[in-house]
Amino acid sequence: MAELNKDFQIEVGGLLMGPGTPYVIADVPGFGTPDLRSQDVDSPAGDGVFPGVDYYGMRAVRIEAAIRTPGDPAAAADALAALHRMAATAAVRKKAGALTSLRVKWPGRPARRFYGRVRRAEAITTAQLIHGWVPLDLGFDALDSTVHDDVEQSLVLPLDISQDAFGFKAPVIAPITTGVSNPATRPGWMTNRGDLPAFPKLRISGPVANPRVWIAETGKALQLALTLGPGEYVEIDTRLGARWVVKNGFGSAQTALSTSSRLDQFQIPPGRSELRWTATDYTNTTRLAITWRDAYTAL
Structure with missing residues (x-):
């Protein structure tokens, strides 16, 4: 992955374009509002249409560019x-x-990224190839309409001995403690600097049994009825295009999720939030790792 260190640079599928490269970019339409999938319904007994939910579809990004290698047609052909x-x-x-x-590296802000597929990569004409000039037409369908930060955030947590229930259990024996006295010092704080919720990826390493993970601010939780031995792990991916639960890298563990666990609703909200988790582990060696990218509406 190349470093985007100049404004107006673009990397598509690992290919760097823009300033400092043989690829000159003229225009990039398609960074605006994504296509809408309207759920409007015609009125069955009168004029008009009943407005339904409008979902975002993909962003159809088009890159109008050219290869420029003056006097070097071989370099243009290689590009x-x-x-x-x-x-x-x-x-x-x-x-x-x-x-x-x-x-994409836009002026005045760090690099951000879209996820999708390259749908078109074509030379408009090769008539000027002999002079090192080839106009290009590229199409990229951003199937995930969210704009993601280029830097991935991560957090690793030991087992949380706290609970999401309230009150005390009798008998109460002095001294009474309620965990960490200053909540700001607890290790599970996450920050999503974007303006949209971010979908994370989680990995729980054994030995552990029946883990439950939740975000305190939203109350959304993922609970798994499974046991992991030493060296085993389970990965949970909530991102668009994935949304699966895999044990040890190859076996599906989707059925271990409780019926109330919704991968499509487990999101890190904008701002600061706290991740917490509980499970059974008598060795204190189990770990929860979470990774995410800050999510934005626009570049």
């Missing part, structure tokens, strides 16, 4: 071949659910 190889990546093209990234 065109690199573009075609990027668009033909079989690991993305032939795998259902696989996505690639479109990374």
Whole structure:
């Protein structure tokens, strides 16, 4: 993954374009409001339409660019071949659910990214290839309408001995403690600096039994009825295009989720929030790791 260190640079599918590269970018339409999937319903007994829910669809991003290698047609041909190889990546093209990234460095802000697929990578004409000039037409469908931060955030937590229930259990024996006295010093604080909820990816490492993870501010929880031995782990991916639970990297553990556990609702809200979890582990070696990217409405 190349570093985007100049304004107006774009990396699509791992191919860097813009300032400092042979690819000159003229315009990039499609960064506005995503396409809408309207749920409007015609009135069955009168004029008009009943407005339903409007869902965002994909962003159809088009990159109007050109290859410019003055006096070097061989370099232009190499750049065109690199573009075609990027668009033909079989690991993305032939795998259902696989996505690639479109990374953008806009003026006055850090790099951000979209997830989707390259749908078009074509030379408009090669008439000027002999002079090192090839105009290009690229299409990228951002299937996830959210704009993501380029830097991935992460947090690793030991087992949380606190509970989400209130009150005391009898008999009460002095001294009475209620965990960490200053909530700000607890280790589970997360910060989503964007203006949209972020979908995280979680990994729970054994030995552990019956883990339950929740976000205090939203109350949304994921609970698993399973046991992991030493060296075993379970991964939970809530991101669009994934939303699966996998044990040890290959076996589905989706059925271990409780009926109230919704992957599509387990989100890190904008701002500061606290992640907490409980489980059974007598060795104090189990760990919960969570990763996410801050989520934005726009670049």
